[in-house]
Amino acid sequence: MAGVLGMAFVPYYNHLIELLETNAELKKTARGIATQLCWAGGGTVVGGIVAGPPGAMVGGIVGSVVGYCRVDPYQSLVRTLKNLSKRERAELVAKVQELVGSTSIEALTRFIASQAQREVLLNLLRKLAEDFKGG
Secondary structure (H helix, E strand, O other), X not given: OHHHHHOOHHHHHXXXXXXXXXXXXXXXXXXXXXXXXXXXXXXXXXXXHHHHHHHHHHHHHHHHHHHHHOOOOHHHHHHHHHOOOHHHHHHHHHHHHHHHOOOOHHHHHHHOOOHHHHHHHHHHHHHHHHHHHHO
C-alpha cells in the first residue's frame, strides 16, 4: 500500500513534463525570460559604455532582439527535469502543487493559462533544476 501511495506524484509529474514538451506558450515564455534578459543586459552595458545613457537604451533594445533570436535553453530544462530521481520528482511535484495551490492536474493546466503564472512556474522549475543539479 505504501508503494502505491508513494508513487501518487507520477501522473502529476508526467502531466507537467507533457505540458513542458507540448505547450507552445510555455516555450515562448521561457525563451523570453532567460535569453532576452541576458542579451538585453549585455547590450545595455555595452551601449552605455560606448555612448552613455542613449547608447544604453539602444544597446538594451538591440540586445533584446538578439537575445530573442538566440538558442533556447528551454529544452535543456525539460531534459534535466526528465532525468530527476524519484525523490527529486516527488519534491518537484510537491513544490509545483504548492505554487499552483492544488494537487489536481486540471488546476495545473488552468494555472499556466496566464503569462505571469507561466513565468512564475518556469522560474520555480529552473531554480529546482539548478538545486537538484548542484545538490
